Amino acid sequence: MTQATRRPAQAPPRLSLLGGFSLVVSARQVSLPIHAQRVLAYLSLVQSGRSAHLRASLAERLWSDVTTERSHASLRTALWRIRQADKRLVQASRETVTLDEAVEVDVRRGAAQAARLLANHRDLQPLDADLSTLSGDLLPGWDEDWLLLERERIHQVQIHALEALSHRLRLLGRHVEAIEAAYAAIAGEPLRESAHAALIDIFLAEENVAQARRHLDQYAALLWAELGIRPSATLTDRITAAGGGLHIRSARTPESARHPREGADRSLRASIAIIE
Secondary structure (H helix, E strand, C coil), X not given: CCCCCCCCCCCCCXXXXXXXXEEEECCEEXXXXXXXXXXXXXXXXXXXXXXXXXXHHHHHHHCCCCCHHHHHHHHHHHHHXXXXXXXXXXXXXXXXXXXXXXXXXXXXXXXHHHHHHCCCCCCCCCCCCCCHHHCCCECCCCCCCCHHHHHHHHHHHHHHHHHHHHHHHHHCCCHHHHXXXXXXXXXXXXXXXXXXXXXXHHHHHCCCHHXXXXXXXXXXXXXXXXXXXXXXXXXHHHHHHCCCCCCCCCCCCCHHHHHHHHHHHHHHHHHHCCCC
């Protein structure tokens, strides 16, 4: 076959687990039965401690409520359905099964992105500001016991990475993108102080002290309503240091001009005070 007639290389299969199961092969959405989906999800998420999963262990883990013979039969059927979708998805021998290295998995992309964002440097790679792999629940609606810890682990990694991305973008002066990342972290953990602190830091970097103050008031009210606690002094001191909660009295300032600021200071203290 000549260079002119050579077919272009096929795009690798893409497996998405955030927000729900999705498999794309050759730019086409592929539907798989749930038992085949479970095999691909497990191979994508769970490390075996070796290069491949033992077939016997995989069958027992995914079909623990049936006999050994039936669990092995279910695994064989699932692998057959997966190969029908694309032979590149899994590599299987008589003893082992593994996800093919060619398969692109959104969770793995997100983990690599998070590792870069949490590293100790300020630069951003072109795709590191992409929020799609840093948000979304892992396989929502699935109640597999092996998913519980993975779901929480990935969620925590996402939140930390979003906060780190927000800080990086703020330092680069990309404030709108930084705000989007901070709000994504808050959406994932509405009571998490470090996520709200990231957003407040962006407002202060823009010299929008009033907006930072307003957000602190809203967060303080939410925190009190949900948990009966107040934001830390570290967070409130950010606003005070910027002048948003500091009572400044000038000898030449008329009394009438001082009252609005005094009232604002009282409002800040009241929003974060514990009411007996």
